[in-house]
Amino acid sequence: MTWPAQPVIYEVNTAVWLTELSRRNGGRMTLTEVGDEDWDAVTPHGVDAVWLMGVWERSPAGLAVARTNGELMSSFRDALPDVTDADIVGSPYCVRRYAVDARFGGPEALKAARAALAERGARLVLDYVPNHVAPDHPWVSEHPDLFVSGTAEDAASDPQAWMNVGSAVLAHGRDPYFAPWPDVVQLNAFAPTLRAATANTLADIADQCDGIRCDMAMLAINRVFAKTWGHLAGVEPAEEFWPTVIAALRARHPETVLLAEAYWDLEWELQHQGFDFCYDKRLYDRLLGGDVLGVHDHLRADLGYQSRLVRFLENHDEPRVASRLEREAERAAAVAIATLPGATLWHEGQFDGRRVRPPVFLARRPDESADPVLHHAYEQLLSAVADSGMRDGTWQLLEPSGWPDNQSANNLVAWCWYAETGKRHLVVINLSSAPAQGLVRVPWPDIAGVRWVLVDLLSGARFDRAGNDLVGDGIYVGLNAWGTHVLSIEPPT
Numbered sequence: 001m002t003w004p005a006q007p008v009i010y011e012v013n014t015a016v017w018l019t020e021l022s023r024r025n026g027g028r029m030t031l032t033e034v035g036d037e038d039w040d041a042v043t044p045h046g047v048d049a050v051w052l053m054g055v056w057e058r059s060p061a062g063l064a065v066a067r068t069n070g071e072l073m074s075s076f077r078d079a080l081p082d083v084t085d086a087d088i089v090g091s092p093y094c095v096r097r098y099a100v101d102a103r104f105g106g107p108e109a110l111k112a113a114r115a116a117l118a119e120r121g122a123r124l125v126l127d128y129v130p131n132h133v134a135p136d137h138p139w140v141s142e143h144p145d146l147f148v149s150g151t152a153e154d155a156a157s158d159p160q161a162w163m164n165v166g167s168a169v170l171a172h173g174r175d176p177y178f179a180p181w182p183d184v185v186q187l188n189a190f191a192p193t194l195r196a197a198t199a200n201t202l203a204d205i206a207d208q209c210d211g212i213r214c215d216m217a218m219l220a221i222n223r224v225f226a227k228t229w230g231h232l233a234g235v236e237p238a239e240e241f242w243p244t245v246i247a248a249l250r251a252r253h254p255e256t257v258l259l260a261e262a263y264w265d266l267e268w269e270l271q272h273q274g275f276d277f278c279y280d281k282r283l284y285d286r287l288l289g290g291d292v293l294g295v296h297d298h299l300r301a302d303l304g305y306q307s308r309l310v311r312f313l314e315n316h317d318e319p320r321v322a323s324r325l326e327r328e329a330e331r332a333a334a335v336a337i338a339t340l341p342g343a344t345l346w347h348e349g350q351f352d353g354r355r356v357r358p359p360v361f362l363a364r365r366p367d368e369s370a371d372p373v374l375h376h377a378y379e380q381l382l383s384a385v386a387d388s389g390m391r392d393g394t395w396q397l398l399e400p401s402g403w404p405d406n407q408s409a410n411n412l413v414a415w416c417w418y419a420e421t422g423k424r425h426l427v428v429i430n431l432s433s434a435p436a437q438g439l440v441r442v443p444w445p446d447i448a449g450v451r452w453v454l455v456d457l458l459s460g461a462r463f464d465r466a467g468n469d470l471v472g473d474g475i476y477v478g479l480n481a482w483g484t485h486v487l488s489i490e491p492p493t
Contacts, residue, residue, distance in 0.1 A: 001123055001210060003257050006307060006341060006391050007048040008382065009125060009211075011315055012348045014052045014104060015089055015363040017042075030105025031055075031113040042348060043120040044379050046386030049211060050117055051125035051345075053316055054092025054360065055110060057101045059134030062094030062183035066361050069182065079358045080366055087364040092127065093215055094183045096134045098201055110208055123210035125259070128202060130241075131219045132173030132184035135163060139197070140185055144168040146194045148186040148232050175219055176228040189220040189241045190233045198241075199248035206253035217242070217260035217270055217278075224266075246274035259310060259343070261317075271308050277343045280309035287313070287333045288324050292411050292431045295336075299397050299415070303341065307395075311337045312345040316360055322374075323355040328482040331377055332429050335458075335484045336413065338385050339427045341395040351378040384457040388488060393419030400428070400438035401474065409438025412477070416442050424489040426454070430479035439474030447471060447489070454487040464492075 014031075021038060022029045031052075042050055066072050067088055076083045089103070100110045114124045133139060139146050148171040155162040155169045161180045162169050172180035173187075188194050205212055218224055220241040225233055237244075246258065260267075260275040267278035286294035299306070313321040313333055321330050337344055353371030358364070385391065395417050402409030411432035417425040424444065430436040447467040454463040469475050470489075477485065 001118060001121075002255075003123065003210070004048050004392075007123075007257070007343050008046055008386070009049045009051055009259075009310075009343060009345045010042055010044075010047045010348065011051040011053055011345060012042050013316060013358070013360070014054050015092070016358060016365050017348065018104060019363045020365075030103070031100075031109035032105045034113065034116065036116075039116045039120060043117065043122045044351075044382060046382030047122055047346075049123040049125050051127075051211075051213060052110075052113065053127060055100050055104055055126060056092065056095045057097040057099050058090035058092060059094045059096040059136050059183070060090070061136040062096075062134045063088065063090035065183040066090060072359070072361065075359050076362060079356055080362060080364060083362065083364075087362050089361065089363045091183060091361050093129050093132075093360065094134045095129055096137055098128075098205060107208070114209065123257075124208075125211040125213055125257075126205055126209040127215060128205055128212050129215045130187070130189070130198060131175075131216050132181070132186050134183070135165075135185050137185070140165055140170065143193070143197070144170065146187055146191055146197060147171065148188045148229055150232060171229075171232070174228065175216065176224070186229075188229075188233060189222075189225045190235065190237055192237070195241060195244050196248075199245045202245065202249045203252045206249065206256040210255075211257035211259060213259040213261065214275070215261050216263075217275065218262050218264060218266040221266065221269065221273075224264075240273055242270065242273040242275070250274075267309060268305055271305065275308075277308050277310045280311050280342065283309070283311060284313065284318070287336065287431075288321070290431070292413065295431065296397075296413055299340070299413070303395065307341040309342040310345050311340055311342050312347075313337055314347045314350055314357075315345060316347070316357070318357070320355050320357050321350060322353045322371075323357075327353070327371070327374060329433070331374070332431060332482040332484055334378060334381060335427070335486060336429055336431075338381050339390065339415070339417075339425075339486060341391065346378075346382075351375045380458060384486065388425060388457055388486075389419060389421070389423060390417040390425040393417040393423065393425075396443060398426075398440055398442065400440050400477070402438050406437060408432075408434065408436040411436040412438045412440075412479070414440050414477075418444065426485070426487040426489060428477050428479065428485045428487075430481065430483045433481045435478065435480050436483075437476070437478040440477050441472070441474035442470050442489075445471050451492055453490045453492050454485075455490060457486045457488055458484065463487075 171186040173184035174180040260278040262278040398414040400409040400412040414428040
């Protein structure tokens with residue numbers, strides 16, 4: 001199934017989702033038993049792909065670590081006060097094998113899920129974790145050469161960072177800014193054998209899906225890995241990790257879309273190393289931090305770069321956006337995400353206004369009341385943007401302007417889309433808690449001399465405006481706090 005240039009992706013926590021479907025239906029459900037209504041719910045109109053997060057076999061050894069780790073157990077109780085041992089199923093990023101977990105129905109159930117999504121025009125995205133594996137992954141005992149290794153002296157001096165496997169001493173996984181993760185073992189990105197094994201694993205995953213999201217992809221960049229592990233990693237290869245691995249994958253699966261979880265402003269680098277899309281954490285931070293100028297400056301970046309970012313307001317690693325923003329502010333931020341270039345990522349439960357983000361180790365989350373008004377607003381937004389076709393066109397950032405005695409235009413962000421079909425769209429958003437006014441000018445001189453009707457795709461409001469104003473000094477826009485316009489610019493009938 002061919003991917004759109006700028007896909008809309010919907011993330012589902014597989015364990016939590018199936019637990020809730022099982023509770024509702026009075027019996028254990030796997031991916032095979034998921035009904036049409038429930039597949040429809042995770043593929044609302046406008047969604048191009050579903051990321052079934054956490055389908056792989058989880059580690060019993062990692063689960064045992066989680067259940068005895070005081071810090072983790074505290075986080076479980078914070079999210080789910082009545083948590084039980086049965087609710088703790090282990091981390092989906094502590095992978096024992098890249099085979100679909102039996103609790104979800106195994107490989108045949110995943111095939112059924114992929115077919116159900118394809119019937120709805122949606123692609124399937126799955127995870128890959130390049131940095132580490134579970135301590136009971138077969139590689140740990142069979143191929144210790146794939147891991148960062150140390151000495152008995154290393155283990156004695158820092159027992160929290162190392163584990164003994166037979167005669168080998170292997171490092172626990174980590175990134176350069178945090179303590180080691182006690183439930184995983186660190187793969188060595190500099191090892192040629194690891195690069196070949198990674199390429200084979202990615203190809204096996206690609207046999208089962210349409211896209212792969214690579215966890216913490218920036219940790220495998222040569223200089224990042226060298227910073228993290230120093231001499232323990234061995235000699236730094238001349239070739240980067242990802243270009244080597246991705247080239248091998250592309251030889252078998254040229255159509256598979258690769259998404260990188262990326263931080264530390266390394267998105268551009270990972271794009272150039274072969275990823276189709278990379279997380280846009282910078283935009284996330286600025287939107288949720290209320291940094292309007294920062295949002296505007298961020299959107300000045302090259303369009304080729306921006307169109308390969310993944311825009312989001314939440315995911316399984318970030319707090320629920322409803323716990324960070326008031327409803328109207330959230331809706332304004334969602335309009336921005338939905339109408340920008342690049343891929344967009346939406347998280348199951350986000351549309352309902354859920355406020356609790358369960359740790360990924362849990363298969364159950366607390367009951368929360370759904371917000372039907374917010375849910376309708378999200379589904380209307382995705383549907384309206386999809387039906388408009390605006391994101392199939394060319395995007396351009398605009399510069400709202402104000403007056404000497406009124407600089408509230410600084411709280412406005414605006415952009416436009418133009419398609420070869422002649423469709424034109426204008427988006428203006430007030431990213432503040434106070435009214436804002438400004439002039440917004442579009443870059444289409446050919447519309448001068450004609451009056452146009454501006455139709456808001458979300459509210460249905462209609463405005464009659466002169467083309468000369470649109471391309472001259474700009475049209476006046478006044479928006480209440482967190483107000484938005486998503487306007488189709490149409491000739492009068």
